[in-house]
Amino acid sequence: MRLLLAEDDEELVAGLRKELAAAGYAVDVTDNGVEAEFLGNEAIYDVAVLDLGLPGRNGLDVLKNWRSKGNTLPVIVLTARNAWHERVEGFKMGADDYLGKPFHVEELLVRLTALLHRSRQQPGGVLTVCGLILDEERQTVSTTDGHEHRLTGTEFRLLRYMLLHPGKVLSKSQLTEHIYDLDSDKDSNVIEVYIRRLRHLLGNERIETRRGQGYVFKEN
């Protein structure tokens, strides 16, 4: 999952970035509102964490501009000013969730997962698709035969993205975009390697190759 983190506090970002990456997010960071608005419109992000007190452009304005352009990017608003009028304002502008500072990273992660599930019309809690159970906290997958497999970071990211977009054709470049952040070396051939590994774990029939188009995670 590609995540846009718009936050201007460097120290907070430094900690948060590592935690988010560990939780399987490809994180891009911006420290000002103008860039945040531009990046958010790039349609490569699955979720954004938006601080309201951004320099350059106020977080609420960024959100308003996204929504007025029809950008439905799921957004978690982050703010130090825990005032209710601000919260209401944020939700009216189209925020999907709200987190007041200071917060525990765990809480942010739980909310991110819940929001991603919600935005893909999946129920909250553990992600279950076609008998596969993905534990997003422990980054493991349980197959229908009851075996639990540990996943590497990239495997987890890839599987999570596919499970949240079942039945859709996902091109290699799309998968790359949503799995790696801006700073990573992107080699779409690597995707093939990871797909092969996932097939090995889940069975060949789960992931179908569409020649020239990409891959489809098949629903039963």
Next chain:
Amino acid sequence: MRSLQSKLSSGLILSLITVFGVLWFVISFSIQSLAEEYIASRLRHDAEMLLSNLHFDTAGKMSLDEGAIDLVYLKPFSGHYFLIASGKQTISSRSLWDQQLNIAGVNINESTRSYQDGPNKQSLLVIGNGFKKQDRKLSVIVAEDLNPVKQNISQFQTRFAISAISMLILLVVLQALILRHSLKSLVRLRSELRALQHGEIDQLNTDTPTELQPLVSEVNHLLSIMANQLHRSRDALSDLAHAIKKPLTVMQQLTDKHRSDISADIQDAFAKQATEINRLTERILRRARLAGHHHSGMRFSFSQDLPDLIGTLDLMYSDKAITKHINVDEEIKHLVDREDMLELLGNLLDNAYKWARHTVDIRIKDDSGLNICIEDDGPGADPNKLQQLDRRGVRLDETKQGHGIGLAIASDMVREYKGSLSFGRSEKLGGFRVDITLPAVTDRF
């Protein structure tokens, strides 16, 4: 203080009554004395006319040439009489008929004036003149009935009084109209002040007479200073919150990350302190942010802000699917600062949503004050601990964060508004119930 209008009105009515009364007396008196003076001088002329027609023969007998006398003196009880007396001789006018004028002799070259009752209830003005003719002393007394003149005068007085009274009434009505018209701006100012107090407007209209201009602009000036101060302090507090929260967030993040490197006691102590700092700043800042009865502009709209707030809570607790029973009076006149009300309802509803199993019940009524009642079907609170709840932000259940602080903030706000707040068990839903009454703003104007 009595109203300006009644003061001015009563003052004007009193002075008008005095002026018209004095005028009535002066004019009546002057006309009466003028008429009398006129009659008296005519009588003196008549006396001289009589004197010139009076002769004494050689025997000393007095005779009057009647042919030269005015006819009114011949007609009986005509109201014009004379009597000439010299020694023991008297000649009286024929108009006197069998009546007599009683009169003492008058010294030569003297003139007397007296009043007598005449025949037929006439009231006579009697002028006596002392003369000397052919070396004889004689008194000529002439009298005229004053009744016709008096009648005329009283008729005049009545007419004068009637027109004076109608004039008085007209003037009073006129001045009331003028006063009302000129005091209209004061009346408008008063209603504007009331609107200001209720928070319907935030500035007074400057379109006022020049006399009121300084007052109005001063009030407006003070209002804007107050609003600015409130805004500034709110902004400053908000910035302070931001400033404190940032290092606090980083600290919390650091302890979270280095959990394995730090011993559990230190971690616990640290987490406890950090939470405490956060809780304290939160509460103090929120309390300072309350607008209370100061006017800061935006008012809470029950038809717009309340649904927005509930929509926000629904989103925040979207995993819970809470059924809401919302019962809000259609027309709520009670005005509260928007941010304050959002803070109050937000905290209380957040609490209700957090604990509710399925249902939250909201009732807001506006009768002589704003009554808010929020109930949920959650576990409720231990009656023994209810007492502590609003005091220090005691958390009843440490597992769900921020239970107590929300209620403590609500309690601060209610105190600021001089309202009342009570917690208890909901009879209807079995959970927590909180009742709040905010007193109505009483008119000071």
